[in-house]
Amino acid sequence: xxxxxxxxxxxxxxxxxxxxxxxxxxxxxxxxxxxxxxxxxxxxxxxxxxxxxxxxxxxxxxxxxxxxxxxxxxxxxxxxxxxxxxxxxxxxxxxxxxxxxxxxxxxxxxxxxxxxxxxxxxxxxxxxxxxxxxxxxxxxxxxxxxxxxxxxxxxxxxxxxxxxxxxxxxxxxxxxxxxxxxxxxxxxxxxxxxxxxxxxxxxxxxxxxxxxxxxxxxxxxxxxxxxxxxxxxxxxxxxxxxxxxxxxxxxxxxxxxxxxxxxxxxxxxxxxxxxxxxxxxxxxxxxxxxxxxxxxxxxxxxxxxxxxxxxxxxxxxxxxxxxxxxxxxxxxxxxxxxxxxxxxxxxxxxxxxxxxxxxxxxxxxxxxxxxxxxxxxxxxxxxxxxxxxxxxxxxxxxxxxxxxxxxxxxxxxxxxxxxxxxxxxxxxxxxxxxxxxxxxxxxxxxxxxxxxxxxxxxxxxxxxxxxxxxxxxxxxxxxxxxxxxxxxxxxxxxxxxxxxxxxxxxxxxxxxxxxxxxxxxxxxxxxxxxxxxxxxxxxxxxxxxxxxxxxxxxxxxxxxxxxxxxxxxxxxxxxxxxxxxxxxxxxxxxxxxxxxxxxxxxxxxxxxxxxxxxx
Amino acid sequence: xxxxxxxxxxxxxxxxxxxxxxxxxxxxxxxxxxxxxxxxxxxxxxxxxxxxxxxxxxxxxxxxxxxxxxxxxxxxxxxxxxxxxxxxxxxxxxxxxxxxxxxxxxxxxxxxxxxxxxxxxxxxxxxxxxxxxxxxxxxxxxxxxxxxxxxxxxxxxxxxxxxxxxxxxxxxxxxxxxxxxxxxxxxxxxxxxxxxxxxxxxxxxxxxxxxxxxxxxxxxxxxxxxxxxxx
Ligand code: SF4
Numbered sequence: 127x128x129x130x131x132x133x134x135x136x137x138x139x140x141x142x143x144x145x146x147x148x149x150x151x152x153x154x155x156x157x158x159x160x161x162x163x164x165x166x167x168x169x170x171x172x173x174x175x176x177x178x179x180x181x182x183x184x185x186x187x188x189x190x191x192x193x194x195x196x197x198x199x200x201x202x203x204x205x206x207x208x209x210x211x212x213x214x215x216x217x218x219x220x221x222x223x224x225x226x227x228x229x230x231x232x233x234x235x236x237x238x239x240x241x242x243x244x245x246x247x248x249x250x251x252x253x254x255x256x257x258x259x260x261x262x263x264x265x266x267x268x269x270x271x272x273x274x275x276x277x278x279x280x281x282x283x284x285x286x287x288x289x290x291x292x293x294x295x296x297x298x299x300x301x302x303x304x305x306x307x308x309x310x311x312x313x314x315x316x317x318x319x320x321x322x323x324x325x326x327x328x329x330x331x332x333x334x335x336x337x338x339x340x341x342x343x344x345x346x347x348x349x350x351x352x353x354x355x356x357x358x359x360x361x362x363x364x365x366x367x368x369x370x371x372x373x374x375x376x377x378x379x380x381x382x383x384x385x386x387x388x389x390x391x392x393x394x395x396x397x398x399x400x401x402x403x404x405x406x407x408x409x410x411x412x413x414x415x416x417x418x419x420x421x422x423x424x425x426x427x428x429x430x431x432x433x434x435x436x437x438x439x440x441x442x443x444x445x446x447x448x449x450x451x452x453x454x455x456x457x458x459x460x461x462x463x464x465x466x467x468x469x470x471x472x473x474x475x476x477x478x479x480x481x482x483x484x485x486x487x488x489x490x491x492x493x494x495x496x497x498x499x500x501x502x503x504x505x506x507x508x509x510x511x512x513x514x515x516x517x518x519x520x521x522x523x524x525x526x527x528x529x530x531x532x533x534x535x536x537x538x539x540x541x542x543x544x545x546x547x548x549x550x551x552x553x554x555x556x557x558x559x560x561x562x563x564x565x566x567x568x569x570x571x572x573x574x575x576x577x578x579x580x581x582x583x584x585x586x587x588x589x590x591x592x593x594x595x596x597x598x599x600x601x602x603x604x605x606x607x608x609x610x611x612x613x614x615x616x617x618x619x620x621x622x623x624x625x626x627x628x629x630x631x632x633x634x635x636x637x638x639x640x641x642x643x644x645x646x647x648x649x650x651x652x653x654x655x656x657x658x659x660x661x662x663x664x665x666x667x668x669x670x671x672x673x674x675x676x677x678x679x680x681x682x683x684x685x686x687x688x689x690x691x692x693x694x695x696x697x698x699x700x701x702x703x704x705x706x707x708x709x710x711x712x713x714x715x716x717x718x719x720x721x722x723x724x725x726x727x728x729x730x731x732x733x734x735x736x737x738x739x740x741x
Numbered sequence: 742x743x744x745x746x747x748x749x750x751x752x753x754x755x756x757x758x759x760x761x762x763x764x765x766x767x768x769x770x771x772x773x774x775x776x777x778x779x780x781x782x783x784x785x786x787x788x789x790x791x792x793x794x795x796x797x798x799x800x801x802x803x804x805x806x807x808x809x810x811x812x813x814x815x816x817x818x819x820x821x822x823x824x825x826x827x828x829x830x831x832x833x834x835x836x837x838x839x840x841x842x843x844x845x846x847x848x849x850x851x852x853x854x855x856x857x858x859x860x861x862x863x864x865x866x867x868x869x870x871x872x873x874x875x876x877x878x879x880x881x882x883x884x885x886x887x888x889x890x891x892x893x894x895x896x897x898x899x900x901x902x903x904x905x906x907x908x909x910x911x912x913x914x915x916x917x918x919x920x921x922x923x924x925x926x927x928x929x930x931x932x933x934x935x936x937x938x939x940x941x942x943x944x945x946x947x948x949x950x951x952x953x954x955x956x957x958x959x960x961x962x963x964x965x966x967x968x969x970x971x972x
Binding site for chain 1: 760761762764765766769770772773775776777778779780787793795805806834835836838946951952954955956957
């Protein structure tokens with residue numbers, strides 16, 4: 127996608143800067159010098175893909191191998207896609223501008239279920255068959271990875287290989303195996319995939335056969351050969367201090383979503399919120415030392431010139447050395463005109479000191495996530511924060527000059543009653559009251575509370591994985607009820623589209639029988655479903671119908687406790703028995719302490735990994 | 742210690758922005774340049790106040806789709822650094838498509854920049870001697886009316902006074918135009934208007950196939966009002 131004969135097309139689309147490449151710090155290699163060409167494909171726009179930490183890490187790791195050249199690919203926006211189809215221009219990689227057919231591997235990062243249609247439209251735009259079984263020797267090996275693969279069954283048959291867990295080591299092992307088999311002259315697609323299945327963290331969907339019972343539930347998952355593992359265990363990086371981390375970042379010319387240095391502080395989470403998939407699948411928690419982090423931060427600043435460092439993790443205030451880390455960073459960042467931001471603050475550990483350090487909360491706003499409106503329901507979901515915690519935190523925020531508070535909640539959680547919904551309104555009102563309790567001179571101007579309410583999606587590998595999702599009508603009723611409970615004009619109420627959550631639940635909980643439905647949807651034009659303007663509920667429903675899929679089977683039905691779940695072939699370390707225990711405790715309204723207080727024996731310890739909590 | 746006067750803290754940087762970087766907007770260029778300067782370790786002087794901003798000023802912003810061999814940026818440093826060092830440090834932190842050509846103490850103001858020369862290369866259906874002649878004639882007319890966006894919306898404007906000269910030649914199957922256009926901030930003429938004018942009057946670039954027809958615009962040189970080179 128270069129040279130003059132494409133310039134008129136570039137001039138005719140929005141934001142042509144998305145498609146040009148040539149960024150500072152992007153890695154150029156001579157294709158004649160490398161033995162494996164690897165394309166990292168992100169199924170969303172350049173601006174979103176460039177902001178993704180996982181892609182940044184893996185791009186760096188893979189390019190450190192001199193035999194492999196990793197390039198980036200993003201989904202062209204619909205205006206560009208149209209032009210590419212009109213002029214038969216295939217999908218190309220950013221660095222070389224070469225079409226994907228010139229690559230040995232194409233790896234897609236699956237960040238959210240709604241990106242599946244974008245993945246398929248990219249595969250089509252590249253000119254490859256969407257079904258793995260239809261691909262010949264000339265086609266690159268198409269890989270899936272990222273957070274969605276813990277249940278990749280709905281899209282499993284579109285991928286030749288799926289990477290389960292953290293990719294830093296596995297992807298290189300896959301490339302090395304590929305190079306070795308080619309060099310030894312014994313490469314064929316099937317032989318390679320079979321041998322790759324022996325690598326821990328590699329799942330080859332075509333090597334498994336699934337059968338179903340008459341009632342539609344899964345009867346059996348069977349690996350086709352004895353040497354192919356019955357269950358695929360996720361990979362983790364054992365020691366985060368030794369894990370490779372980029373020293374340079376590709377510098378986008380155009381503004382991206384997270385245009386800043388992102389410092390990954392730790393992996394995993396010590397909490398055990400029962401609705402949260404990330405909190406389970408990234409266990410065990412592994413921290414980086416403040417020394418490592420400071421070194422990485424300084425190095426990245428020198429190589430990028432960014433004016434903001436964002437400390438990333440599932441719950442940053444749980445980092446055991448946060449005071450030391452922030453102090454060390456602040457010893458030079460102020461003078462360098464660099465600000466710190468902490469995107470994931472917990473209500474129970476928010477302090478005045480922390481707020482002052484994070485000067486970059488410039489916007490005058492602050493966000494907290496109580497998730498549920500009553501203590502009873504917060505105990506059910508094991509959120510472990512109280513109303514007092516919230517009031518204390520918003521008090522600090524108000525005194526610190528923040529006048530806009532945003533609160534995240536969820537509707538449709540297991541055991542939720544109308545009282546819990548009313549609790550959301552009541553809690554929001556109390557936040558306003560807290561503001562007026564302050565002496566007038568301490569109040570920042572213009573109080574505003576925004577409540578953002580998502581719809582609960584029972585995710586695989588959580589204690590709520592067996593739960594049913596509320597029906598569409600029930601969710602609408604609950605949303606309407608909450609709306610009627612909010613009387614204060616200073617409370618702004620926003621909520622997620624229940625239709626989106628329903629489709630998300632089907633895709634998140636589905637099995638292989640969903641694949642034809644996704645393929646149909648793409649055939650009739652679905653792409654960028656994660657974007658409101660391209661999400662089309664009716665198209666999804668008609669695609670399900672065409673494929674003979676009943677969405678209710680995956681949503682309002684709920685899964686039986688003894689049922690074989692589509693994701694049972696994946697071993698995330700955390701045991702099903704632990705998830706079951708947690709589910710039972712939820713129904714008893716009992717909470718579970720964090721890993722820092724007490725190890726609850728979830729099973730993730732068997733994965734190893736350097737950490738201070740697992741027993 | 743060397744005595745430094747305030748004058749020596751202000752440095753003019755002349756740079757090129759070519760190739761793929763024509764698709765980067767001015768706003769993105771400013772953000773990018775800021776990071777380049779920080780990476781280069783140049784001590785930018787920051788404005789005082791609640792929200793300190795580095796001092797960087799650009800002359801005659803480029804619009805998307807125009808390349809340039811002659812862009813100017815004035816920066817103010819907080820310590821003395823030789824212009825040559827500024828140049829080499831910046832270049833180490835830029836890609837090939839954006840490079841500093843010169844760095845020096847400015848003796849003029851950006852408002853002294855009055856004219857910019859451009860080269861247009863146009864690949865259009867029917868590029869022949871006749872078309873060149875028609876384009877030349879069109880650009881030589883007494884009045885050049887185009888629909889131009891102004892502060893108060895779109896209006897028909899006669900851009901004749903903003904086009905100092907325009908010469909068309911045929912170069913193989915390409916149409917080439919060299920033009921001097923107004924760079925004065927109060928009457929800046931975006932070179933795209935020349936394309937627009939010829940598209941309307943001579944039917945260039947209108948066969949509808951975006952891959953067979955294209956054009957490029959290169960900003961070449963900058964001039965003072967007396968047509969001596971701006972520096
Ligand atoms: S093994 Fe214990 S400490 Fe480790 S993640 Fe599981 S519950 Fe937490």
